[in-house]
Amino acid sequence: MAFDPLAQAGAKARGKRPWFLEDKDSERVLNIVMALAQEVAVTRQRLDTVERLLEARGVISQGDIEAYAPSKAEAEARGAWTQEFIARILRIVQQENEAVTRPDEVSSEDAAREFQEN
Template identity: 55%
Template sequence: MSEPDHIALAGKKAKGKRPAYFEDPAVDRLLSIVMALAGEVAVNRERLDSLERLLDAKGTVSRADLEGYKPDADAGYERGLMHREYIARILRGVQQDMEALDEIEPPIETVSAELRDS
């Protein structure tokens, strides 16, 4: 069986329309690139975690050991925390902007009461 062409698969066009989050399509493309890079870094962090755990356990590691490593429940939990913290750091600016919007806009109850009373 032949090896798949990973470059061709990575460049394959997705079905449907590309989502637009910003007025400038260049900003959407930049966001897409940044999020793809963030995903690659996350994968590398998991691989590094696997490597460190195997080295701690065995003192030496083969490629087969690394490829075959399956994290236990504790490692999975720690990785879940690691990913949440990582994502929070990456999206911190977005979160701060959303929190700032919440501070500016009146609560829905206030708007509802004003509309009801007018």
Template identity: 50%
Template sequence: MSKTAKGKRPVYFDDPQTDKVLAIVMALIGEVSVLRERLDTIERLLEAKDILAIADIEAYQPDDSVAKEREQWRAEYIARVLRVLQTES
């Protein structure tokens, strides 16, 4: 399944740059919304089953390998979000 939309990007504003910013914001809103719901579910399940307390999550310090994995994911994520600025319609 492709993660990119097919067809031309919809136009909402006279300035194409404004449309690009809107596309970035909407992509971020979608990502953050889904992540927030999933994280909330996981935290509630872990706490309800006495597996992990929210305080344990807050106190977690990632080691170097986890930090590197997170940095790679972050770079790829930013590239996906900003893809609209790199491609022309």
């Protein structure tokens, strides 16, 4: 079975989703920003590693990087990656939309209320 990153980006974790803020919209924005921050941090660390290794070995210069133009196939691959990236960032929005179409599942708000009552 092949791995489908778009399908996996929207996979819902088991259990009840914790909510930390009273305002649902603020919570959604926080989740999106934190997903983006995680992606950026990992990317920055990997990019720093690659640049340091290339510079240390005299392979390419900063000018080479700035002047690079991707081929059509490379541009298409980057476009596909961008779609997967956006799907991961907007995962919470997708899950909320799915919750509307699947009303039989327990909502995060109901789970939080149940937790507070017990």
